[in-house]
Amino acid sequence: MKERLGKLMPCPTCGYRTDTNSAVGPMPLQSKAGDASICLRCGQLLLLELDMVGLRFRLPTVLELVDLRANPTIEQLLESWVSAFHRTPETRTA
Numbered sequence: 266m267k268e269r270l271g272k273l274m275p276c277p278t279c280g281y282r283t284d285t286n287s288a289v290g291p292m293p294l295q296s297k298a299g300d301a302s303i304c305l306r307c308g309q310l311l312l313l314e315l316d317m318v319g320l321r322f323r324l325p326t327v328l329e330l331v332d333l334r335a336n337p338t339i340e341q342l343l344e345s346w347v348s349a350f351h352r353t354p355e356t357r358t359a
């Protein structure tokens with residue numbers, strides 16, 4: 266079951282608004298800066314960062330993207346996203 270505890274924020278790639286605390290796993294989740302996410306609309310890998318107004322999504326740098334893609338859990342989530350939406354995920358970087 267999905268709980269919605271976070272604020273809605275736009276994906277920097279497609280603008281789809283999602284909350285910061287949706288997760289595959291135990292809930293409730295308290296998201297923090299540095300956590301990774303995947304946009305449900307475009308499949309873009311995202312990172313949370315803390316700025317002057319709070320948490321927001323940003324695109325990973327190339328090096329961060331390499332690290333994210335080396336994580337088996339991230340790869341499994343991307344494969345699940347592709348299976349669900351039958352599209353190639355976005356691979357933009359900052």
Ligand SMILES: [Zn+2]
Nearest residue numbers: 276279304307
């Ligand atoms: Zn998106």
